[in-house]
Amino acid sequence: MKSDKGEPGLEGRPGDPGMKGDEGMCPDTCESSKGEKGQTGLPGPAGPRGPKGDKGDQGDQGDQGSRGLPGPCMPAIQSSFSVGLTENFPPPNTPVIFSRVFNNVQGHFNTSSGLYTAPINGTYVFSYHLSVYRRILKVGLFHNFFPVVRTTNIQELGTTSHQLVLHLARGDRVWLQVKDETTNGMSALSESSSTFSGFLLHPDRFIIGLQQMLSLMNKSHPATIRC
Numbered sequence: 001m002k003s004d005k006g007e008p009g010l011e012g013r014p015g016d017p018g019m020k021g022d023e024g025m026c027p028d029t030c031e032s033s034k035g036e037k038g039q040t041g042l043p044g045p046a047g048p049r050g051p052k053g054d055k056g057d058q059g060d061q062g063d064q065g066s067r068g069l070p071g072p073c074m075p076a077i078q079s080s081f082s083v084g085l086t087e088n089f090p091p092p093n094t095p096v097i098f099s100r101v102f103n104n105v106q107g108h109f110n111t112s113s114g115l116y117t118a119p120i121n122g123t124y125v126f127s128y129h130l131s132v133y134r135r136i137l138k139v140g141l142f143h144n145f146f147p148v149v150r151t152t153n154i155q156e157l158g159t160t161s162h163q164l165v166l167h168l169a170r171g172d173r174v175w176l177q178v179k180d181e182t183t184n185g186m187s188a189l190s191e192s193s194s195t196f197s198g199f200l201l202h203p204d205r206f207i208i209g210l211q212q213m214l215s216l217m218n219k220s221h222p223a224t225i226r227c
Helices: 211-218
Strands: 082-085 098-105 115-117 123-145 144-153 157-168 173-178 185-188 195-203
Touching: 098 185
Parallel strands: none
Antiparallel strands: 082 098, 082 195, 115 173, 123 144, 123 157, 123 173, 123 185, 123 195
16 A cells, blocks of 8 residues: 655755866867958948149140131122213114213223123112103113113103112123114203113122132232122
């Protein structure tokens, strides 16, 4: 028959300290090993702006290139004339001869033929003021054999006049011409002379070719060529 468990005994005294363990061993090197590179950190705030540096020395001047050809220019062309009649009743079917010269500096009006020749493409102004005496006058202003305008004065004593603007090409010709011998009452009376005048209002805009420009430069002083 099993007997009942008794009461626990009192706690025993502490045991004696154990023996000292063996001394530990160092590795081959005591240096710390380099770890892996970490991720790049965020940029820090910008620092203060540094002082302005000194100005550097001026560089050497480059070589000068050759001068280019002159650009397109318009030659300074002028043209004007003003002439008067010296013979009464000019013959028909031919240009009226105005041999008295008031102005014809450029010589574009021919006093021998009665023709004005345009020196350049452009816009021109022409006018005439004619005295009529003893006969009817029927006169026309011709441009290259085409009558541009006609004027008729049925009085045997008086005056007639006209003015118009024409565009001409270089070499075009302009003149006055009466209709026939019964209507050619143009007079050269000293107190009221018959006159014919014209001038270049302005030239057309155009570009002169290189060859023509060089020719102008060779024949003219540079001061006479204006852009």
